[in-house]
Amino acid sequence: MKLLSIESSTETLSLALQTEAGMLTFDEVTGPAASQRILPEIQHLLMKAGVKLPQLDGIVYGMGPGSFTGVRVAVGVTQGLAFGADLPVVGISSVLAVAETAWLQTQSEKVLVCLDARMGEVYHAAFIRETDQWLAVSPPVVCKPHEVPAIAGEGWLGAGSGWRVFAEGLSAQYARQVSEFAPECLPKASAMLALAQPLFVAGQGQAAHEAAPLYVRNRVALTAAERAQGQTL
16 A cells, blocks of 8 residues: 555654555654644655655554644644545554554563653553554553553553653552663654554545544643743643
Protein backbone atom coordinates (compact mmCIF):
# COMPACT_ATOMS: atom_id res chain seq x y z
CA MET A 1 0.00 0.00 0.00
CA LYS A 2 1.00 3.62 -0.51
CA LEU A 3 0.47 5.50 2.75
CA LEU A 4 1.50 8.85 4.22
CA SER A 5 1.93 9.12 8.00
CA ILE A 6 1.90 12.40 9.97
CA GLU A 7 2.82 12.81 13.65
CA SER A 8 3.42 16.15 15.41
CA SER A 9 2.17 15.68 18.98
CA THR A 10 5.66 16.25 20.45
CA GLU A 11 8.52 18.64 19.73
CA THR A 12 9.53 16.31 16.89
CA LEU A 13 7.82 16.45 13.52
CA SER A 14 7.72 12.89 12.21
CA LEU A 15 6.64 11.96 8.69
CA ALA A 16 6.78 8.71 6.74
CA LEU A 17 5.82 7.79 3.20
CA GLN A 18 5.41 4.12 2.29
CA THR A 19 5.34 3.07 -1.38
CA GLU A 20 6.12 -0.10 -3.29
CA ALA A 21 9.71 1.13 -3.58
CA GLY A 22 10.17 1.39 0.20
CA MET A 23 9.81 3.94 2.97
CA LEU A 24 10.97 7.55 3.16
CA THR A 25 11.03 9.32 6.53
CA PHE A 26 11.51 12.73 8.06
CA ASP A 27 12.16 13.13 11.80
CA GLU A 28 13.34 16.45 13.14
CA VAL A 29 12.91 18.51 16.30
CA THR A 30 10.99 21.50 14.95
CA GLY A 31 9.00 22.64 17.99
CA PRO A 32 6.39 25.29 17.12
CA ALA A 33 7.81 25.54 13.58
CA ALA A 34 6.10 22.24 12.70
CA SER A 35 3.08 24.13 11.38
CA GLN A 36 5.31 25.89 8.82
CA ARG A 37 7.49 22.89 8.00
CA ILE A 38 4.91 20.13 7.69
CA LEU A 39 3.47 20.81 4.21
CA PRO A 40 6.81 21.55 2.50
CA GLU A 41 8.33 18.40 4.02
CA ILE A 42 5.37 16.29 2.93
CA GLN A 43 5.69 17.67 -0.59
CA HIS A 44 9.40 16.89 -0.53
CA LEU A 45 8.74 13.25 0.40
CA LEU A 46 6.13 12.89 -2.34
CA MET A 47 8.45 14.40 -4.94
CA LYS A 48 11.34 12.22 -3.80
CA ALA A 49 9.16 9.10 -4.10
CA GLY A 50 7.79 10.21 -7.46
CA VAL A 51 4.14 9.93 -6.42
CA LYS A 52 1.27 12.38 -6.25
CA LEU A 53 -1.06 12.68 -3.28
CA PRO A 54 -4.16 11.23 -5.06
CA GLN A 55 -2.14 8.10 -5.87
CA LEU A 56 -1.92 7.20 -2.18
CA ASP A 57 -4.21 4.65 -0.53
CA GLY A 58 -4.65 6.67 2.64
CA ILE A 59 -3.22 8.98 5.30
CA VAL A 60 -2.29 8.04 8.87
CA TYR A 61 -2.31 10.76 11.51
CA GLY A 62 -1.18 11.04 15.11
CA MET A 63 -4.33 11.77 17.08
CA GLY A 64 -2.65 12.48 20.42
CA PRO A 65 -2.57 12.85 23.32
CA GLY A 66 0.17 15.43 23.18
CA SER A 67 0.74 19.10 22.52
CA PHE A 68 -2.64 20.66 21.73
CA THR A 69 -1.12 22.73 18.94
CA GLY A 70 0.84 19.81 17.52
CA VAL A 71 -2.14 17.46 17.55
CA ARG A 72 -4.34 20.05 15.86
CA VAL A 73 -1.69 20.56 13.17
CA ALA A 74 -1.61 16.84 12.35
CA VAL A 75 -5.39 16.52 12.34
CA GLY A 76 -5.95 19.70 10.33
CA VAL A 77 -3.35 18.89 7.69
CA THR A 78 -4.69 15.35 7.39
CA GLN A 79 -8.24 16.60 6.90
CA GLY A 80 -7.18 19.09 4.24
CA LEU A 81 -5.00 16.69 2.27
CA ALA A 82 -7.39 13.75 2.52
CA PHE A 83 -10.43 15.81 1.56
CA GLY A 84 -8.73 17.28 -1.49
CA ALA A 85 -7.41 13.91 -2.69
CA ASP A 86 -10.46 11.88 -1.60
CA LEU A 87 -8.41 9.58 0.63
CA PRO A 88 -9.42 7.57 3.73
CA VAL A 89 -7.67 8.29 7.03
CA VAL A 90 -6.72 6.34 10.15
CA GLY A 91 -5.80 7.88 13.50
CA ILE A 92 -3.19 6.29 15.79
CA SER A 93 -2.69 7.40 19.39
CA SER A 94 0.72 8.79 20.30
CA VAL A 95 1.09 6.46 23.27
CA LEU A 96 0.39 3.39 21.12
CA ALA A 97 2.89 4.70 18.57
CA VAL A 98 5.49 4.87 21.36
CA ALA A 99 4.76 1.25 22.30
CA GLU A 100 5.20 0.16 18.67
CA THR A 101 8.38 2.22 18.31
CA ALA A 102 9.78 0.63 21.47
CA TRP A 103 8.85 -2.87 20.28
CA LEU A 104 10.53 -2.33 16.92
CA GLN A 105 13.70 -1.31 18.75
CA THR A 106 13.72 -3.81 21.63
CA GLN A 107 11.11 -6.51 20.89
CA SER A 108 9.68 -5.86 24.36
CA GLU A 109 6.06 -7.05 24.53
CA LYS A 110 5.17 -5.18 27.74
CA VAL A 111 5.52 -1.43 27.35
CA LEU A 112 4.70 1.17 29.97
CA VAL A 113 4.46 4.50 28.16
CA CYS A 114 5.00 7.81 29.93
CA LEU A 115 5.33 10.92 27.78
CA ASP A 116 6.17 14.31 29.21
CA ALA A 117 2.88 16.23 29.23
CA ARG A 118 4.39 19.46 30.60
CA MET A 119 2.98 21.18 33.69
CA GLY A 120 4.55 18.46 35.85
CA GLU A 121 2.39 15.70 34.34
CA VAL A 122 2.73 12.65 32.09
CA TYR A 123 0.60 11.00 29.45
CA HIS A 124 0.44 7.42 30.69
CA ALA A 125 -0.67 4.13 29.13
CA ALA A 126 0.37 0.49 29.33
CA PHE A 127 0.27 -2.09 26.53
CA ILE A 128 0.90 -5.81 26.17
CA ARG A 129 1.56 -7.32 22.75
CA GLU A 130 -0.35 -10.52 21.99
CA THR A 131 -0.45 -12.28 18.61
CA ASP A 132 0.93 -9.23 16.79
CA GLN A 133 -1.62 -6.88 18.35
CA TRP A 134 -1.46 -4.48 21.28
CA LEU A 135 -3.80 -4.83 24.23
CA ALA A 136 -4.25 -1.67 26.29
CA VAL A 137 -4.14 -2.80 29.92
CA SER A 138 -4.12 0.81 31.12
CA PRO A 139 -5.79 3.37 28.80
CA PRO A 140 -4.32 6.81 28.11
CA VAL A 141 -4.59 9.28 30.98
CA VAL A 142 -2.79 12.44 32.08
CA CYS A 143 -1.61 12.55 35.68
CA LYS A 144 1.15 13.57 38.07
CA PRO A 145 4.11 11.17 38.19
CA HIS A 146 3.23 10.18 41.76
CA GLU A 147 -0.36 9.42 40.75
CA VAL A 148 0.27 7.05 37.84
CA PRO A 149 -2.08 4.02 37.65
CA ALA A 150 -0.96 0.72 39.14
CA ILE A 151 -0.07 -2.11 36.76
CA ALA A 152 0.33 -5.82 37.35
CA GLY A 153 3.37 -7.99 36.81
CA GLU A 154 7.06 -7.47 36.16
CA GLY A 155 9.32 -7.25 33.13
CA TRP A 156 7.95 -3.97 31.79
CA LEU A 157 9.83 -1.63 29.49
CA GLY A 158 9.47 2.03 30.44
CA ALA A 159 9.28 4.03 27.20
CA GLY A 160 8.81 7.70 26.41
CA SER A 161 10.16 11.09 27.41
CA GLY A 162 8.45 10.98 30.80
CA TRP A 163 11.00 8.38 31.90
CA ARG A 164 13.72 10.96 31.28
CA VAL A 165 12.01 13.99 32.80
CA PHE A 166 10.49 12.18 35.81
CA ALA A 167 12.83 9.20 36.07
CA GLU A 168 13.15 9.18 39.86
CA GLY A 169 9.45 9.58 40.62
CA LEU A 170 8.25 7.02 38.08
CA SER A 171 10.89 4.48 39.08
CA ALA A 172 9.79 4.82 42.70
CA GLN A 173 6.16 4.18 41.75
CA TYR A 174 6.90 1.00 39.82
CA ALA A 175 9.85 -0.27 41.88
CA ARG A 176 11.05 -3.57 40.37
CA GLN A 177 8.21 -3.87 37.83
CA VAL A 178 10.15 -1.97 35.14
CA SER A 179 13.36 -3.72 34.16
CA GLU A 180 14.33 -1.75 31.03
CA PHE A 181 14.06 1.85 29.95
CA ALA A 182 13.81 3.59 26.58
CA PRO A 183 13.28 7.28 27.42
CA GLU A 184 14.35 8.31 23.93
CA CYS A 185 11.30 6.63 22.36
CA LEU A 186 8.85 9.07 20.80
CA PRO A 187 5.79 8.43 18.60
CA LYS A 188 7.26 7.89 15.13
CA ALA A 189 5.35 8.11 11.88
CA SER A 190 7.11 5.01 10.57
CA ALA A 191 5.81 2.93 13.50
CA MET A 192 2.31 4.32 12.91
CA LEU A 193 2.36 2.91 9.38
CA ALA A 194 2.81 -0.61 10.75
CA LEU A 195 -0.15 -0.09 13.09
CA ALA A 196 -2.42 1.49 10.49
CA GLN A 197 -1.87 -0.70 7.45
CA PRO A 198 -3.98 -3.65 8.76
CA LEU A 199 -6.81 -1.20 9.45
CA PHE A 200 -6.76 0.09 5.88
CA VAL A 201 -6.64 -3.47 4.55
CA ALA A 202 -9.68 -4.31 6.70
CA GLY A 203 -11.58 -1.35 5.25
CA GLN A 204 -11.57 0.60 8.50
CA GLY A 205 -10.34 3.87 7.05
CA GLN A 206 -12.50 6.90 7.83
CA ALA A 207 -13.62 9.85 5.78
CA ALA A 208 -11.47 13.00 6.03
CA HIS A 209 -14.01 14.90 8.12
CA GLU A 210 -13.95 12.15 10.74
CA ALA A 211 -10.31 12.78 11.63
CA ALA A 212 -10.33 13.93 15.26
CA PRO A 213 -7.87 14.54 18.10
CA LEU A 214 -7.61 12.46 21.26
CA TYR A 215 -7.46 14.80 24.24
CA VAL A 216 -7.08 13.40 27.74
CA ARG A 217 -6.49 16.78 29.38
CA ASN A 218 -9.45 19.11 29.75
CA ARG A 219 -7.50 22.35 29.82
CA VAL A 220 -6.95 23.93 26.42
CA ALA A 221 -5.33 27.23 27.49
CA LEU A 222 -2.83 28.60 29.99
CA THR A 223 -3.25 31.54 32.31
CA ALA A 224 -1.20 34.68 31.65
CA ALA A 225 1.04 33.83 34.61
CA GLU A 226 1.66 30.31 33.30
CA ARG A 227 2.52 31.64 29.86
CA ALA A 228 4.94 34.13 31.44
CA GLN A 229 6.67 31.21 33.17
CA GLY A 230 7.17 29.52 29.82
CA GLN A 231 4.74 26.66 30.43
CA THR A 232 3.12 24.88 27.51
CA LEU A 233 0.20 22.51 27.05
